[in-house]
Amino acid sequence: MKINRGKVSTGIAIIFIIFILSFTCLNTQAQTNVSFTSSDKFSIPAYNGIISFAVNGTYSSATLENNSWTFTNLLLNGSQPLENFAISTQNCNVTIFSYQILNNTSFNFSTFNYAVEGKGNQILNLGLGPEEGGSITSVEWIILNNHVFLAEGEGWNISHDGTMIVNGLSGNVSIIHFDSSELLSVSNSNLPFYQQHSVAIAIATAVTITLVIAVVIKVKNREQPSESKVG
């Protein structure tokens, strides 16, 4: 049996190239997206805290700096991505469940859900930007602890750079971010006059028609008795 050395060497070369390319691709993927599972732990030894995720997911990078884990492009299965997310936990363990954005209404809501084991502190930054000041508040933060609404000051506070400090809560915690800035920036000045004032025009028309009908009924009713008297 003759062996075609040329074909063999070509085949080996192709396999080698594919191997190298796939390795490179895998390597590239590993650099952009690191997978993790629900069994992975991200510990903060100095603070005696452990962070884990309830579901599998990916991130681009995860670094521990100043006793705080910073994740970039964190994506939990079944959730929306968090571009820049930082979390630190002290004397408690945190299990992160999900991050959901609900933007199908006039306002944008996003909810970040996690559970706390033990009574400690968490410092979180969801990377949603600083709290907006100015003449009207368009951003609100709310926390639910075991489905109970907690006002600011009742176990949590938020700083102006959007960092949330949660103290002493255990069980399920939901951070809700409520943003109406998009709605507030809506401008209809480019619309035609009748569209800008469509509701006012519709109501004015309805009031006018009602007035006319009411007056006609009134006049008609006044005429009827006088006609019958004449008759």
Place this chain on the structure above:
Amino acid sequence: MTWELPSNIVLPVFAAIILVGIYLILKLAKNKTSKVTSLRLFIQIDAVIAIFMGLILGPFDTPLFLPLGPSPRSLLVGSNFLGNQFPDGFSFPVLACYYPNGRTVTCPLWQLQAYIFPFWNYPRGYEVFYSTSGLEKIGIVIGLVALASIVLGRFFCGWLCPFGLYMDVLTRIRKATRLRHLHFSEKTNTALAQSRYIIIAIFLILSVIFASYAIFGHQLIPGTTPGGPEGTEAGVVSNLNEPFCLVCPARPLCILIECALGEMHWSYVSKIVYGPLWITGFYVTSINLAVLIAVTLLALAYRRFWCRICPLGGLTALFSAFTPFKQIAMTRLNKNEQKCTKCGVCKRVCPTQATDVYEKKGGDVTESRCILCARCVEACPYEDALELKFAEKTMMKSRNWLEQQ
């Protein structure tokens, strides 16, 4: 703890109510006048359900925003129109609070205050096609109230208002205990009726004072810049943007219903959000509760006590019981002078102690205190002496029940 209505029983409940309603109306249609009170109670209950469930088809178990609860407007029937054009709901002259969910209709008093401040020049509230100015928004609310008042007048108070139903329930409780109701003197009752307009004026003036920054560009009272950070002075004072709502007795009851339906989480209401002691929660203030208790006690003694001083009733009456609107109001109470024997039954049974029905000789006897409940039509023992008319068509008339017995 919150009780939530399971989504799978919402439609059957609606269907059952409609079927019972059709049956009752057919049954009572032959002699409506003798069953006015029962018919009215049925319509009042239906109205409460429609107002607070907001024509929502469900489901009730898809939370959008947990603190505010499920059932957003997108689940409303006709949400394209109601949701997009009227996100705050139609101005409907009944005491039914504006709340985040399930609102198809909204108390015009809330809207008037809210559109003065803080929604004066912001596209909050009515959206996109309705965001030009505070004055336009207020004009639309007034227009809708005028429209409703010309068509039905204070029929809203007598037949549709949830707080009116509460007043009637209190009357029934008093009757069950066999206690007699008390009467105000004519002078006091007239003064109470006049006080409605003073209440409206006070709260609208307060709204303008608190809204001075939004309207005039400078604060008449320091710290009234809208939307200051929560917990700060500005945040606290901005909570005063609806001053009447902070004392309205209907508010705690509205919240109770919303929580019972699962449309709002009780903890969101009960928690102290802002600092002052007189604010017990985000929506309910201790003043709300105190006024509700006072009104409840007074309503046990005096029939429809709140309706005598209700500023919303006064606003509705303004567009239906005073000239020039009185001339064209479509729902009215008519009296036939020749059939009336001045027996005084109408005056005695009137829950708001309206006197024109007795004292006026004949013709249109609707007055600003009359809530068009038709109790007088039901009780009048003389055939055709009293008629409840809509667009000059007789809807109900008194009958000779003395001879029928």
